Amino acid sequence: MTEPKIVTAVVERGPAIVGVVTDRRTVEGVDYETVRVRYLEALRFTAGVLPIVIPGGLTDQDLRTCLSVLNGVLLTGAESNVSPSLYGGPEACLKTLDLDRDRTSFAAIKIALSSGIPLFGICRGLQELNVALGGTLSSNISEGECRISHSEDLSLPRDLQYAPSHAILAEGHGHIAQCIRRSHKDPVLVNTLHRQGIARLADGLAVDARCVDGVIEAVSVKDAPTFAAAVQWHPEWFHAEDPLSVEIFRAFGEACYSHMIATKLQP
Numbered sequence: 001m002t003e004p005k006i007v008t009a010v011v012e013r014g015p016a017i018v019g020v021v022t023d024r025r026t027v028e029g030v031d032y033e034t035v036r037v038r039y040l041e042a043l044r045f046t047a048g049v050l051p052i053v054i055p056g057g058l059t060d061q062d063l064r065t066c067l068s069v070l071n072g073v074l075l076t077g078a079e080s081n082v083s084p085s086l087y088g089g090p091e092a093c094l095k096t097l098d099l100d101r102d103r104t105s106f107a108a109i110k111i112a113l114s115s116g117i118p119l120f121g122i123c124r125g126l127q128e129l130n131v132a133l134g135g136t137l138s139s140n141i142s143e144g145e146c147r148i149s150h151s152e153d154l155s156l157p158r159d160l161q162y163a164p165s166h167a168i169l170a171e172g173h174g175h176i177a178q179c180i181r182r183s184h185k186d187p188v189l190v191n192t193l194h195r196q197g198i199a200r201l202a203d204g205l206a207v208d209a210r211c212v213d214g215v216i217e218a219v220s221v222k223d224a225p226t227f228a229a230a231v232q233w234h235p236e237w238f239h240a241e242d243p244l245s246v247e248i249f250r251a252f253g254e255a256c257y258s259h260m261i262a263t264k265l266q267p
């Protein structure tokens, strides 16, 4: 009996390596590059890949060197907003910014998409992907007729803040739409912890899922040769228990292994 392709790849070449962008934090006057452990655990235990961090502040050349040894990139969620200067947004979004993170994520998106490296964005990561490809953001996506609240109740314990909250419906045939259909019958419930959201969708993106109130919840990059997609909710929180989260992280992991196998086979 022959081993599955991924098992053979791990034995012969080691695990696929995924770079994770970090957030800049200043605590008591000291700067840190941070990443929430839950994202790293979802990559290790559900996607089955080896995460390493991509620190902010690298030059474009260093980022290229860094991505040249990676098989995937994860753009995590973050409390900070994408700088409105990048999409002509209102000053209301100036509250918390992380310009280092913007620069690193935008450069990583461009390099990953032009080199066929699998890319997955979560929450802020989806917003970054949309802006990097020319789309815009709304500063308060919950405002407007027939909109439900998309932000979390901060008075609740963390697991309840990340509990399933509203329904989404799959649309089209992109990576996330396929994951939704494989794991559930539509509609499926997802959590929601964001204030911003997609206003104008970038031309290069296709909608994979929408909330029942019309808000775009998942996108795929049109014509990408590999997994290149993002979600507005947080599949990492219950990455091992929730069937849709498992499906998404496995699909991303498989794309990273396919990339590793394809690049290692090149002379």
Ligand SMILES: N[C@@H](CCC(=O)NCCCC(=O)O)C(=O)O
Pocket (backbone or CB within 6 Å): 036, 076, 077, 078, 079, 080, 081, 082, 122, 123, 124, 125, 193, 194, 195, 196, 197, 234
């Ligand atoms: N600031 C943006 C992005 C929201 C976001 O990514 N939240 C995640 C919080 C922390 C985490 O779980 O990683 C917005 O408000 O829309």
